[in-house]
Structures are given as C-alpha cells and as structure tokens.
Amino acid sequence: MTLIEWRDELRVGIPEVDDDHHALVDLINRLYTQLKSGQSAATIVDFLGELYASVARHFAGEEEIMKTHEHAHYEEHAAEHKQLLDDICNMIDDYQDGVLNDDQQMADRLDDWFCTHFKTQDIRLHELAK
Ligand SMILES: [Fe+2]
Numbered sequence: 001m002t003l004i005e006w007r008d009e010l011r012v013g014i015p016e017v018d019d020d021h022h023a024l025v026d027l028i029n030r031l032y033t034q035l036k037s038g039q040s041a042a043t044i045v046d047f048l049g050e051l052y053a054s055v056a057r058h059f060a061g062e063e064e065i066m067k068t069h070e071h072a073h074y075e076e077h078a079a080e081h082k083q084l085l086d087d088i089c090n091m092i093d094d095y096q097d098g099v100l101n102d103d104q105q106m107a108d109r110l111d112d113w114f115c116t117h118f119k120t121q122d123i124r125l126h127e128l129a130k
Contacts, residue, residue, distance in 0.1 A: 001029065001032050001033040001036050002029050002032070003028055003029055003032035003107050003110065003111055004025045004028055004029060004111060004114060004115070006022055006025050006026075010022075010025070010118065012122060012123065012125040012126050012128075012129060013125075013126055013129030014065060014125060014128060014129050016061060016065070017061075017062060017065065017122070017125060020058040020061065020062070021058075021118070021122070023054070023058075024051075024054060024055065024058060024114065025114070027050070027051055027054055028051070028110050028111075028114060030047070031044070031047050031048070031051060031110065032107055032110070034047055035103040035106055035107060036103060041095070041096070044095060045092060045095065045096060048088065048091060048092045048095065049092070051088060052085065052088045052089070052092070055084070055085065055088060056085060059078075059081040059084075059085070062077075062081070062122075062125075063077075063078050063081065065125075065128065066078070066125075066128070069128040071124075071125070071127070071128055072127075073121065073124055076121070077121045077124075080117060080120075080121055084113065084117055087109075087113055088113075091106070091109060091110075091113075
C-alpha cells in the first residue's frame with residue numbers, strides 16, 4: 001500500500017540524498033501497509049524504531065553534505081531535523097499510550113512529517129546540486 005508516491009518532484013539532484021529519501025518513502029509505505037493490515041502494536045513500535053534509526057542516519061548524512069557545501073540554511077535545517085526526530089519519539093509515545101490508535105491519524109502524521117519538511121527545507125538542497 002502506498003501512502004507517499006515516489007515522484008520526480010521529490011528529487012533534489014544529489015544522488016545520496018535522493019536515494020535516502022526514496023528509501024525513507026519505501027519505509028513509510030511499508031509502515032502504512034503494516035498499519036492497514038492490522039499488525040500488532042509491538043510490530044508497529046519496532047517498525048517506528050527502525051524508522052527513527054534510518055531517519056537519524058539520513059539526517060546526519062544530509063547535515064554533512066550541507067556543511068561541506070556551506071549551505072546558507074544549515075542551522076535552520078539542522079534544527080528542524082532535531083524537531084523531526086522528536087516528532088517520531090512523540091509518535092511512538094502517543095501510539096504506545098493509545099492517544100494515536102487510529103491508523104489514518106498515524107498515516108496523516110507520517111505523511112505530514114515527511115512532506116512538510118521536504119517542501120520547506122529539503123527542496124532548497126537543489127541549490128547545492130548545481
Ligand atoms: Fe532534511
């Protein structure tokens with residue numbers, strides 16, 4: 001099942017970043033499939049943990065690239081990464097506490113989580129690909 005369709009507009013033109021983003025979209029779609037197919041809470045929490053680890057790795061890589069290229073929006077972008085990692089922790093807590101027990105709500109949060117950051121920050125990485 002597909003929550004986020006991988007498409008050309010999601011490419012920033014830096015192969016490592018594009019490959020990571022594609023892998024993250026795949027991971028989010030796999031999580032969405034698990035949510036929709038009624039997997040156990042333990043499986044979902046494990047998967048969210050896997051997502052957190054992949055995202056943390058990806059953000060560290062993206063931050064290295066920004067530093068190397070002296071990206072003008074580095075501080076702002078890196079601060080948002082911190083916030084986004086906290087958001088995943090909050091999703092895990094909310095899921096475990098039963099506050100976020102609706103599949104669609106979780107899917108909406110994941111979609112918003114990826115797409116909003118992409119549109120506001122990652123899209124500007126295009127500048128570094130030139
Ligand atoms: Fe980013």
